[in-house]
Amino acid sequence: MKVCHNLICFFLLFSLQDGSTGLVSAQLSVFSGIEGADVTVKCSIPSFGIRKFFCKEPCDKEDILIETTDATAQRGRYSIDYKDRVLSVTITQLTKSDSRRYRCGADTSLTKASYEYIEIIFIDAMLDGGPSAEKTIDARTGGNIVVQCNFTQYRYKKYFCKEECKKGDNLVETSKSDQEKGRYSIRYTHRFPTGDVLYVSIKQLTQSDSGWYRCGLSRTSSNDLYQRFRLIVTDALTTSSPSSSVPSASTETSNQSESSTSSPASPKTTRGILYVRLTLVVLVIVSSLSVLVFCRKRTCKAKSEEPEPPVETQYDFVTETDRVYDDIGGGRAGADLLLSVISYQYESLLFDY
Structure with a gap:
C-alpha cells in the first residue's frame, strides 16, 4: 500500500x-x-x-x-x-x-x-455597467475586434448577438467557458473578487458588420444581464477626409493638360510674347535704317565719281536721283512713312497685350 x-x-x-x-x-x-x-x-x-x-x-x-x-x-x-x-x-x-x-x-x-x-x-473597448453604458467602436475592414463585458453576477448561459437579438438570432450562445462559431467567439473568465468577464470578438470585419451588438448572460430569465456597443466598420482604403487625399500623378497630368488647353494664358506668357514682338520690330527698324544709309552713301559716291554733265543733263540726273532716293524712303516723306509703319506696329502690339 x-x-x-x-x-x-x-x-x-x-x-x-x-x-x-x-x-x-x-x-x-x-x-x-x-x-x-x-x-x-x-x-x-x-x-x-x-x-x-x-x-x-x-x-x-x-x-x-x-x-x-x-x-x-x-x-x-x-x-x-x-x-x-x-x-x-x-x-x-x-x-x-x-x-x-x-x-x-x-x-x-x-x-x-x-x-x-x-x-x-488586447481589447478595443471595455463595457462596465448596465445596458445604458453604451460605447461606439470604429474599425477597418479586414481587422479584428475584442470587447470586454464586465458583470458582477454569474449566469450559466452566455450569448453574443446583433441588433434586436431575437430568439435564434444569436451569433454565439454557450454554457461553456469559451465558444467559437465562424468569425464570432465568446470567452468567459471569472475574476475574484471583481466578478465575471465576457470577451466577445469578431474576425475579418466587413462593412456589413456595422450595427448594434449585445453581450450578455442568461437571456432565458427575466433578469437578463447584458451590455451594448455600436460597431462602425469603414473601408480600410477610404481616406479619412477629402482635404487629406493626395491626387495621383495621372490626375495631376490631366489637370495640367486641361489647364493648358482651356484656361487663358497667364500674364507672364503674354508679357513674353510682347517682348518677342517688340524685339522683331526693333530689328526691322534697324535693318531698314541700315539699308537707307547704305543706299544714300552709294548714291553720293556715284555722284562724286561721274563727270560733270552739262547744265541741262546735270539737272535731269539730279532730279532722277532724288526721285529714286525718295522712292526708297530717303526723303522726308519716306522717313515719315517708315515712322508711321513703326507706330502702327507698336500700337497693334499694345492693343494685343
Missing part, C-alpha cells in the same frame, strides 16, 4: 515537470488592457525564489523580457516588483503585439523554477 501511494505521488510530480524548468503551476491568470494603457499582472512565487523572471511563451533564452535577483527591476517597458511572495510585473504602453501568453515566476533552485501562466488580451 505504501509502495502504491509513493508511485502515485511520483507520477503526480512527474506530470507537473516541464522539461528542465521544474515544477509548473497549472493556474492561468487572464488580464486585459486597451491600446496605450499600462497593465500590471501578478503571480505568487515561493519566498525562497532566487531569480525572478517574466517571459513570453515558449520562454526560451531569447524570450525573456525581464529578470532580476533583486526585489525590483526595470527593462524597457517592463518592470518587476516583488513583495510578500507576490511578483508584480507592469507593462507600459500596451500594443496589440502584447496580446499573448507569458510566464511569471522564480527559480527555486539551480535546476527548477516555479511559475504561473499569464495571458494578456
